Amino acid sequence: MSLPATGSLSRSAGLISAIAKNVRLLNLKAVKRITVSFDPFVENVKQTREVVFQLSVGRVQRTNPGCIFRTNVVCDRSDPQFIVDLIPEVHETAGFNTVKINAKHLTALEILELFNKHITVLAPKEEKVQPISTKSKKKK
Template sequence: MSIPFTGILRGSSGGLSSGIAKQINSLNLKPVKRILLKFDPFTPESVETRSFLYSITSKKARDSNPACPIKTEVLCDRSEPSVHFQLTNGESVIFKSKNLTALEMLKLVNQHITVLAPKEEPAAPIVTKTQKRK
């Protein structure tokens, strides 16, 4: 006699944390000059903005543009949270993040900002003396 399985079967999706990890891996902050996050920590809407702050300060994201400062403004005026990206071409992008999740904000950054990054050209292969002789 066997006991029926009552656990959860894992699907192909790893859930929210794997989705965030996937977006962070494809994140490129090279076209960004400065990031400013404004939120009131006493409102429940700021939780996802703080989670987004945690995501973009990861080592993988910071290594894409170490010269990009990430500033936070902690407000106490019940204003809605927002994320301001100042781009190197002079434009700015503002996310009003009251109703956005951290995953949605990362997807928006990858859709609108990462695509502006300059394409890296592959380096020419190194040719040694023995290869030149052939």
């Protein structure tokens, strides 16, 4: 007698593709400023530096060109943290103006998932703009 098969039928694409998927989902339209502070001598700082790199990628920055991105490198053995200030329109609807993420024991994937869970969902929805139709286009 054999045991029935359980689990998924395909393998996971891996950690790199999971990080890439979360980076593709990032939307900073609701963000006014991101401040990242970390001590380079604390353990697990590599994950924070990886997220800093992913947030500074051109595709993510193009979602909100007005977003100010600051990195503070400190030497006081403090835990890495991300402080995200929201734009006033989102602040009024959400009821808070700052999101603080302590990244001491978090992996890069978990930090990006938190960004998508708490910040990307606050982004204002894009309104569909109808193209302007001219007489010459109507004739064609």
